[in-house]
Amino acid sequence: MxxxxxxxxxxxxxxxxxxxxxxxxxxxxxxxxxxxxxxxxxxxxxxxxxxxxxxxxxxxxxxxxxxxxxxxxxxxxxxxxxxxxxxxxxxxxxxxxxxxxxxxxxxxxxxxxxxxxxxxxxxxxxxxxxxxxxxVQRSEVFPKIFKCPICSTKLKASKPGRFRCSNCKTILAIDAAGQVFLG
Missing domain, CATH: 3.30.750.24 (STAS domain)
Structure with missing residues (x-):
């Protein structure tokens, strides 16, 4: 084809x-x-x-x-x-x-x-x-444990939204599907 x-x-x-x-x-x-x-x-x-x-x-x-x-x-x-x-x-x-x-x-x-x-x-x-x-079922996604893409610190997100890495202070966003993005 x-x-x-x-x-x-x-x-x-x-x-x-x-x-x-x-x-x-x-x-x-x-x-x-x-x-x-x-x-x-x-x-x-x-x-x-x-x-x-x-x-x-x-x-x-x-x-x-x-x-x-x-x-x-x-x-x-x-x-x-x-x-x-x-x-x-x-x-x-x-x-x-x-x-x-x-x-x-x-x-x-x-x-x-x-x-x-x-x-x-x-x-x-x-x-x-x-x-x-x-x-993707919402209940399976959160809480989500992941690594900061900048400093690799382990982080936990309880819901979608924007937040700051506790170690390097980079601003991150996490969507409803659990995908992590910069800013």
Missing amino acids: ANNDIVPGFDEEKDESLKIRLEKASGTEGCLILYLTGYIDTYNSNFFQKRVNRAVEAGFARLIFHCAGLNYVSSTGIGSFTAFLKAVKPKGGDLVLLEIQPKVYEVFQLLGFSQFFQIKDNLDDAVEHFTKNGK
Whole structure:
């Protein structure tokens, strides 16, 4: 099945630095696997965002990014993944990163983003994340214990909202789904 058959107009633009192949996840409603090959940097991240947003607008809120062929992601690229997460969460969706290469994962860790994303080693685990966790129940989320993305201090949030890290004083926000964001 061609990309344009899954998401109309998806392949209108192409960029040799980043190839994206789409595949519907069988048996999981609104779930799309995006096979990424190449790299994401400042120059092509806008192209990457436009194409993935087209998939979200076509009704896919459960995104699995297959990253085995992704050999570099800049901080701007990681910003793109964060934007996708913010786009799909209100629609009851989520994002899973699959088979991340160690050097790419290191960038996520250095920037403090590795804990915000579901990271899986195989496709079955990634799809199962959506079938098992289709809807996040509020009672399961709070109280939530997590690490500050800046200083790694263990923190506890009893409800969604904004608060300050007790150690480094960074302002953090936590949404109803338990996702933690800066500011």
